[in-house]
Amino acid sequence: MNKQSIIDNLNHRPLSESLQNFLVLATKSQDQNLIKWVKFELTGYYGTEMTNDDVVPKYRDVSGYHADEFHRKLVLDREDMQFINTVPMRAGVVELEVYQENGLIMKEPDLCKIIQDNLGVKVTSFHVSASQVKNVLVNIKCELISRLSLLEEQRTTVVSASEDILEFKPNFYGIGLNLNALKRKWFPKRNG
Structure with a gap:
């Protein structure tokens, strides 16, 4: 699989398949940063692989709303508090591909506790629409294309040198x- 085949397949095959093919190229190039990035995108930004220096990329941020156990939305009128309705999407691409049709409801106990401690409101879940999940997948595609170009430039430089x-x-x-x-x-x- 080469760069052009991956790009050609992006609109016809699942993104997870293109990322797996990119992992093969990244492994052949022995670029540890690219290998680490594609593994995080495939499996998710959590677990033992993440270090204190690793962060979920900003292009994975999604907007949604918090709700309590009765599905009542947390409504914040203050403009300076709207950041609460944005969270990083940690799930791997395979999981995101499933959620792109119906959205998802995330359980974020740490964030829910912070909201309860600071705002005095008990929430139990964070709701994300399907369009937000699709947007994250498009952002990952764009990032993949950028990284494919970087990989191609590295290969050209090595051959030329x-x-x-x-x-x-x-x-x-x-x-x-x-x-x-x-x-x-x-x-x-x-x-x-």
Whole structure:
């Protein structure tokens, strides 16, 4: 699987499949940051893999509403309190693909406790619409395309850096000049 095949499949196949193919490319390139990113996107941003330095990317933030056990919405009139209705979506892409049809109800006990302690309101769940889940999937697609381009640039740079401008090959004078390699070193942006 190459970059173009992954991009071609993005609109026809599940995003999780494209991410798995990207994991193969990232593993071949031995880029630990890309490997870590794609694993988080596939399996979710939680668990033993996350360190104190890891954060859920902002493109995974979703808006919704908090509700109590009777499904009554928490309504906040104050503009400066609207941040409470935005949470990071930690679920992996496979799980998000299931939720994109009907949305989901998340149980966030830590956040619910913070709301109760600071606002005096007991809430038990956070509700996210299907459109918000779809938006996160689109954001992940955009990020995947960006990272595919970075991976391609890294590969081009490695190939270009390893080419020799002077080639010691049998020829009429004993030394040859690889003009294509010279051109790629002097004009790296024109490759593609």
